[in-house]
Amino acid sequence: MLENWVVVPTCLPLVLRRCHACASERFRANGRFRVNAHHKLIDAWLLVLCTTCGETAKLTVLERVNVRSVRPELLDRLHDNDPGLAAELLQDPVVRRRNRVALDWTGAWRLDTGGSDHLDREVIDVSVRFAAAAVPVRPVRLIADGCGLSRAGVERLIAEGNLVSAVRLGGRISGDFTFTLKR
Secondary structure, eight states: OEEEEEEEEOSOOEEEOOOTTTOOOEEEEEEEEEEEEETTEEEEEEEEEETTTOOEEEEEEEEEEEGGGSOHHHHHHHHTTOHHHHHHHHHOHHHHHHHTOEEEOTTSEEEEOSOSTTTTOSEEEEEEEEOSSOOOBOHHHHHHHHHTOOHHHHHHHHHHTSEEESSOSSSOBOSOEEEEEEO
8 A cells, every 4th residue: 555645844944145244154034025116127035034143135036127027926926925935936946046045944844644554564655745845855864754763774774675766765855756665
């Protein structure tokens, strides 16, 4: 029987960027935007707050873009400070590259296994799905958390051939995958 596990984001990830006021490297996005219009041109920023001193920094979303070329739905979401839009923009590699930031997903997700009735079975087939965001996690950590094992125990199962998957379980992954565990 196939078990379905879901990786669910619980909050927005931390933004890794150096603070100009206190030299901290972590900012928290609260879903607020600043929009500024210059006649026919518009700028928009996602505001992030330093976790140490509270200083505000701006991540560029739109820069000197003609207002008519921006979708009205996007403008409404910017003006409404839509937290869903903030999550989408933080996931966008173009926005991250333009602002030279990275994301720290530590503590920003949880694994929903649907219960622990699968732990006593001899063979477990599991499908892992990422709910809303592409959270980069280590499959070994997910499997250890979901099965109640240590990470070293999961590594040992992989080495023995009792844990198999079509994806490489050694690195980070942010897409859906399946695995089979034999005890």
